[in-house]
Amino acid sequence: MADISSCAERVSAASPCAGCPADCLEACFNDAISADAEGGVRILADNCAGCGACVPVCEPGLIHLHEGIARIVQPKPVSPVRA
Structure with missing residues (x-):
């Protein structure tokens, strides 16, 4: 199950999508999405x-x-499978 950032937070956590083309920046007409210093x-x-x-x-x-607001879903880390 993915963890969705709390709606009480004004800014979501940094995304794990560094290196992505960030087409979401162009798609947002409300300046709600921005790139951070870490990419x-x-x-x-x-x-x-x-x-x-x-x-x-x-x-x-x-x-x-x-709840009507875009959020970045942080994927849970995958645990190694033990044989």
């Missing part, structure tokens, strides 16, 4: 209109709408 993406909840334009263009599929 990740941040979503500013206060600017998000909940239109969902960023969701289909997110190549790694990490942006989802949650």
